[in-house]
Amino acid sequence: MIPRPYVIDDRETPRFRVHRGTMVDRDVLEDERRNIFDTSWLYVGHESEIKAPHDFRTRNVGGRPIILTRNADGDVRVFVNSCPHRGMQIETRGEGHGRFLKCFYHGWSFNTSGDLVALPGEESYGPDFDRHNLCLAQPAKVSSFRGFVFLSWTDDIVDLETYLGGAADIIDLFADQSDTGMEVIGGSHLYAAKANWKLLSENSMDGYHALTTHHRYLAMLKESGKVLSTVFAPGSAPNVAYDLGNGHAVIGGADGTGGQNTGLGRDLAGEALEHQLARRARFVAKFGADWTNRMFSGRNLVIFPNLALVDLIMGITVRTYYPVEPGYMEVTAWSLQPSDDEPALRQMRQENFLTFWGPAGLATPDDIEALERCQRGFAAHQVAPWNDISRGMSTANKPFTDELQMRTFWREWDRRMTGTVHPQEVEQTGRSGRIGWPGQIPANA
Amino acid sequence: MSQRALPLGSVIPPGSPDPELSRRVELWLYEDAELLDSWQLREWYARFTPDSEYLVPATDRPEGDPDLHLFFVRDDWFLLGQRVDAMLNGTAWAESPRSVTRHIVSNVRAWPMPDGTIEIAANFVVYRSALAQLDVYPGAYRMTLVAGGASGFEIRSRRSTLSLAQLRPAGRVSVIL
Numbered sequence: 095m096i097p098r099p100y101v102i103d104d105r106e107t108p109r110f111r112v113h114r115g116t117m118v119d120r121d122v123l124e125d126e127r128r129n130i131f132d133t134s135w136l137y138v139g140h141e142s143e144i145k146a147p148h149d150f151r152t153r154n155v156g157g158r159p160i161i162l163t164r165n166a167d168g169d170v171r172v173f174v175n176s177c178p179h180r181g182m183q184i185e186t187r188g189e190g191h192g193r194f195l196k197c198f199y200h201g202w203s204f205n206t207s208g209d210l211v212a213l214p215g216e217e218s219y220g221p222d223f224d225r226h227n228l229c230l231a232q233p234a235k236v237s238s239f240r241g242f243v244f245l246s247w248t249d250d251i252v253d254l255e256t257y258l259g260g261a262a263d264i265i266d267l268f269a270d271q272s273d274t275g276m277e278v279i280g281g282s283h284l285y286a287a288k289a290n291w292k293l294l295s296e297n298s299m300d301g302y303h304a305l306t307t308h309h310r311y312l313a314m315l316k317e318s319g320k321v322l323s324t325v326f327a328p329g330s331a332p333n334v335a336y337d338l339g340n341g342h343a344v345i346g347g348a349d350g351t352g353g354q355n356t357g358l359g360r361d362l363a364g365e366a367l368e369h370q371l372a373r374r375a376r377f378v379a380k381f382g383a384d385w386t387n388r389m390f391s392g393r394n395l396v397i398f399p400n401l402a403l404v405d406l407i408m409g410i411t412v413r414t415y416y417p418v419e420p421g422y423m424e425v426t427a428w429s430l431q432p433s434d435d436e437p438a439l440r441q442m443r444q445e446n447f448l449t450f451w452g453p454a455g456l457a458t459p460d461d462i463e464a465l466e467r468c469q470r471g472f473a474a475h476q477v478a479p480w481n482d483i484s485r486g487m488s489t490a491n492k493p494f495t496d497e498l499q500m501r502t503f504w505r506e507w508d509r510r511m512t513g514t515v516h517p518q519e520v521e522q523t524g525r526s527g528r529i530g531w532p533g534q535i536p537a538n539a
Numbered sequence: 540m541s542q543r544a545l546p547l548g549s550v551i552p553p554g555s556p557d558p559e560l561s562r563r564v565e566l567w568l569y570e571d572a573e574l575l576d577s578w579q580l581r582e583w584y585a586r587f588t589p590d591s592e593y594l595v596p597a598t599d600r601p602e603g604d605p606d607l608h609l610f611f612v613r614d615d616w617f618l619l620g621q622r623v624d625a626m627l628n629g630t631a632w633a634e635s636p637r638s639v640t641r642h643i644v645s646n647v648r649a650w651p652m653p654d655g656t657i658e659i660a661a662n663f664v665v666y667r668s669a670l671a672q673l674d675v676y677p678g679a680y681r682m683t684l685v686a687g688g689a690s691g692f693e694i695r696s697r698r699s700t701l702s703l704a705q706l707r708p709a710g711r712v713s714v715i716l
Contacts, residue, residue: 284597310630445613464632
């Protein structure tokens with residue numbers, strides 16, 4: 095067992111520390127399964143992945159196999175991927191289409207509403223046999239917000255929008271980026287890291303590591319002719335960190351450059367740039383300049399505990415991850431795109447996405463390497479027990495290169511795990527509508 | 540960055556492969572593997588044409604189209620050069636220090652095409668060892684070559700399709716396939 099406290103949140107010094115044993119200890123992981131993964135809204139998938147009735151996807155959510163599908167009426171349904179008869183995993187393909195989900199073990203068949211519709215030799219079950227008691231099991235709750243489908247394994251939870259709090263505003267910034275709806279394109283990055291899952295929650299919104307860990311990515315951009323000052327210059331893209339409530343946090347800002355090649359990624363040119371500028375003009379008319387400026391800047395959102403939505407490079411990644419062991423996580427990531435991209439713009443989006451993200455990109459492998467080396471370092475946790483996450487704790491401003499966002503994650507984690515309530519570090523508001531970011535953007539951020 | 544030939548992983552040209560050309564390409568692919576395993580990456584990169592591409596499809600879209608589907612790698616000549624530079628200068632952190640690799644190439648077939656290019660299909664296995672970790676990447680090559688260059692052929696398109704259901708437990712591809 096790891097000695098408590100797990101988290102030292104010292105507001106006097108100030109200093110914030112997390113015990114490295116929380117990354118390696120099996121009892122901690124068992125507590126996390128109970129206190130976090132079984133009591134949170136967890137990301138299942140995006141509605142665009144199952145466009146037509148009877149399309150399905152299978153995956154693990156919170157350590158349990160599920161099927162995400164649409165029934166004949168077009169309603170999104172989530173089932174436990176386990177036959178009510180003897181427990182066999184019914185569907186093992188990652189994706190497909192079919193009106194019936196059939197368990198080959200004894201031939202039981204279910205429709206996409208989960209009803210048991212056929213079983214061989216039903217007469218042998220007697221007159222009181224009731225098929226309705228043998229439908230596919232479902233999570234306690236399933237709910238969607240702006241196309242993002244979540245489940246909860248417990249009934250004892252607030253509704254999804256309340257859970258999302260200020261993060262709902264930020265999801266709007268992703269979901270509003272198309273007149274015809276955002277979609278997850280075909281194909282997924284099914285990878286892994288030999289590191290504790292919490293390190294990826296930290297890393298997915300860590301602005302401090304960019305210049306060092308991603309040296310080669312930035313070198314590539316510079317070599318491509320990109321003017322990096324348009325991305326990082328103070329005032330051009332004020333990037334700040336926000337505690338969005340319930341453990342969710344974001345780093346992001348508002349683009350002040352007028353829309354020419356903001357964010358990371360190689361510069362758009364020609365037709366692709368024209369399309370992007372036309373899109374921006376449409377959005378200004380539709381949403382106003384303030385909201386559009388925010389949409390056209392980057393942001394890294396982590397929804398507690400394990401969903402990252404990152405818009406950095408005119409591409410958006412949706413990433414979720416689960417612990418298999420304390421020192422090993424499975425990661426799945428997708429590309430979310432406007433469904434109405436013109437071909438030239440889509441091509442640039444595809445290219446820019448892959449320059450940064452994915453297990454063979456010019457950035458993600460370096461993140462994985464960093465996390466795995468941290469994990470190896472944690473083997474010494476008995477003699478070197480503490481991670482320091484204090485950066486920016488003593489300042490009023492919360493630039494994205496500080497660590498407020500990670501402290502936000504850890505405060506909620508500690509509350510779930512130990513019951514310790516950590517007051518918020520900065521005043522934070524809940525869902526604010528489309529007025530702007532919750533809180534204020536510091537003038538000199 | 541456009542008009543790609545799109546050699547899909549499992550689609551091969553019609554007709555029998557050319558035995559003599561296949562043998563020449565096979566020897567040439569051994570050199571390709573040796574350059575990668577000996578980290579002579581600049582020399583390896585010199586075998587690509589300026590309009591070339593290096594593609595690695597995602598494991599669940601092995602036949603994917605890079606304009607429509609998610610890939611692992613979609614490098615044009617510039618990006619491939621950047622990838623090589625970072626591996627050599629030590630800022631590709633997963634390859635710093637460098638891993639030990641061995642590229643095994645087999646099942647080599649080559650077809651001369653009417654437009655003068657050469658289509659090749661081959662299998663590969665790449666072993667990568669770093670610290671206590673051994674990663675194994677089995678897969679299939681599809682390449683479009685053109686005659687020329689110091690080595691006899693130049694690469695216009697290199698598609699390395701992994702024969703893996705998932706990139707687990709390896710987690711990433713930090714070397715060139």
